[in-house]
């Protein structure tokens with residue numbers, strides 16, 4: 001029985017979360033150690049147009065027609081069928097599994113959507129360009145949190161480090177390679193934190209004091225510009241310093257937490273060149289910039305200080 005499989009990586013935001021929602025640039029990188037995987041196979045003995053969805057991670061096993069169109073696993077199917085102009089696909093089964101922790105800033109929602117859309121398009125004899133799949137995943141991201149910047153779907157669809165800015169005329173996207181590969185430890189606080197709630201809180205705080213928050217967002221944007229130069233020149237120590245500064249700005253924006261702050265300090269004390277929360281904040285993940293020599297000490301310190309899991313990844 002032919003099976004069409006597609007995978008999509010997780011991601012972390014290196015610099016610029018939250019400010020990116022307000023038009024400032026940000027930098028994100030794919031994380032290939034965690035992945036969403038979608039497999040599409042023919043569904044035998046079902047009438048044409050039948051789509052059987054299976055997502056064992058969330059105990060979902062249902063026919064597409066039984067679920068609301070705005071369900072985050074259903075919308076990707078409709079988007080692909082509309083895009084390909086297919087109203088009645090051959091009966092099929094779409095099975096989705098993911099090793100990306102949910103609600104932790106690693107892009108699980110976008111990765112699941114992108115893997116599903118690619119596997120489905122392949123099954124239907126098509127392939128989706130990075131830009132196309134990114135745009136469609138952006139529609140799905142809107143279900144997860146109302147005003148996404150678009151950085152998650154972009155970095156995951158392109159599978160490359162990306163410099164991203166949301167502009168009125170559409171997103172500005174530059175993929176890049178690091179001049180010198182560098183290592184990150186990603187550490188999970190174990191505290192789920194839906195992005196929609198931190199993004200909503202920041203919006204309310206910005207509405208209450210727009211000048212102050214726009215100033216903070218502008219400072220984040222400047223720092224992202226500096227970080228980009230250091231990545232292009234392969235300068236690691238200044239990049240670490242910028243992570244520390246970005247974390248301080250995220251504290252000022254109000255999205256850190258005592259757990260994140262403790263872990264960030266523990267990483268720095270164990271030899272990280274810099275550390276910051278990554279993604280929506282309050283819980284989820286933090287990232288620490290490490291060298292091959294300090295990686296293991298930093299991972300140990302993070303676990304000793306309460307991190308549930310660490311991932312060592314190389315940005316290239």
Ligand code: PMV
Pocket residue numbers: 013016017018019020021104105106107147148149150151152195199278279280281284
């Ligand atoms: O999905 P997360 O938790 O990595 O958060 C995305 C980053 C934000 O800037 C907070 C929101 C957005 O849409 O860019």
